[in-house]
Amino acid sequence: MERSSSTVVRLPPGFRFHPTDEELVAQYLKRKVLSYPVPAGIIPEIDFLRHNPADLPGGSEGERYFFNQREAKYHNGSRSNRATRSGSGYWKASGKDKPIIGSRSNQIIGFKKTLVFYQGKPPRGTRTDWIMHEYRLANDSMAMLTNWVLCRIFKKKRNSRVDMEFMDHAEIERPGTPPPLSESSCVTENSDDNGEEVSSQ
Numbered sequence: 001m002e003r004s005s006s007t008v009v010r011l012p013p014g015f016r017f018h019p020t021d022e023e024l025v026a027q028y029l030k031r032k033v034l035s036y037p038v039p040a041g042i043i044p045e046i047d048f049l050r051h052n053p054a055d056l057p058g059g060s061e062g063e064r065y066f067f068n069q070r071e072a073k074y075h076n077g078s079r080s081n082r083a084t085r086s087g088s089g090y091w092k093a094s095g096k097d098k099p100i101i102g103s104r105s106n107q108i109i110g111f112k113k114t115l116v117f118y119q120g121k122p123p124r125g126t127r128t129d130w131i132m133h134e135y136r137l138a139n140d141s142m143a144m145l146t147n148w149v150l151c152r153i154f155k156k157k158r159n160s161r162v163d164m165e166f167m168d169h170a171e172i173e174r175p176g177t178p179p180p181l182s183e184s185s186c187v188t189e190n191s192d193d194n195g196e197e198v199s200s201q
Contacts, residue, residue: 017042017065021100024065024135025110029150032067033142043067043150049084053117053130053153063154070147082115083122090122091115091132100135108138129156 031038046066048056058064071081083090093115100110113134118125133152
């Protein structure tokens with residue numbers, strides 16, 4: 001594997017990184033929070049509020065994964081800052097948080113929040129096709145140690161038969177979601193309106 005200057009590891013040709021939700025929470029996010037070595041080291045740390053989605057390292061095609069430390073909007077509050085530092089846009093939550101169930105324990109190990117990127121300033125921003133899945137641990141005491149979350153960012157492909165307005169009421173799944181993997185995440189293949197929100201704890 002090669003590491004680019006933007007700290008994003010480039011997998012060898014033929015390899016694809018297709019982790020399941022459970023793997024992202026249990027094998028990557030939890031280990032990051034506990035300061036354990038993260039498998040493969042292919043998910044970089046980044047402050048995504050410094051960037052528009054299209055400017056994030058890793059290219060504009062496909063999915064990109066990042067570790068990020070949530071930033072509180074106010075020092076004594078639970079609201080997360082979702083606006084870019086440049087003021088060019090903001091992330092807005094869409095739908096309800098989805099619980100992530102551990103296959104072995106059959107217990108909730110984390111949650112997935114879906115957000116949509118809007119250009120401009122709230123409340124009159126323009127919806128874009130950029131989607132983010134933000135994963136957090138279910139164990140509040142553990143998660144609050146560092147405020148680390150794991151983010152999956154991708155650009156949704158438009159479908160003329162789908163009314164994009166329904167995105168506010170239903171969870172947005174990433175395109176081409178693969179079936180759960182039994183052994184490894186790396187597989188080979190042939191050939192609110194103010195840019196902030198109240199965290200669900």
